[in-house]
Structure formats: C-alpha cells, structure tokens
Amino acid sequence: MTELDDRWLSVSEIAKYLGVSGDTIYRWIDRQAMPAHRVGRAWKFKKNEVDEWVRSGGASDGNNANA
Secondary structure (H helix, E strand, O other), rough: OOOOOOOOHHHHHHHHHHHOOHHHHHHHHHHHOOOOOOOEOOOOOOOHHHHHHHHHOOOOOOOOOOO
8 A cells, every 4th residue: 555545635636536426525534424523623534444435435425416
C-alpha cells in the first residue's frame, strides 16, 4: 500500500473518487452511515473503509435514486 492509498481524504476528494457530488457525500454520511471521521469541523475518509462500505451495498438506496 502506498502512502497515497493510506492518507485521509477530504469530502471533495472522496466525492471525485466515487464520481458523485459533495452533497451526495454529506447525504450518505447522514442517512446511510457512510464511514466518515470528524477532524475538527471537517469530515475525513479512509479510502479502504469507503471501498468496503460501497462493496457491502452502503451506497445503494432504492428509495432515493438521486443520491
């Protein structure tokens, strides 16, 4: 694993990585238990935690297709 793979990512970085908007990331944190960590006032993410969450169906929501 490279240093880049193991660093904390910002909302904009994880949104770009997943191909969604920042608003979608905040919605997933609030409604779908996306793995995120508060660092001061900012949210930070570990890529491997988010990858596992997506694989387990965390980003899926049949009731909210626009998320």
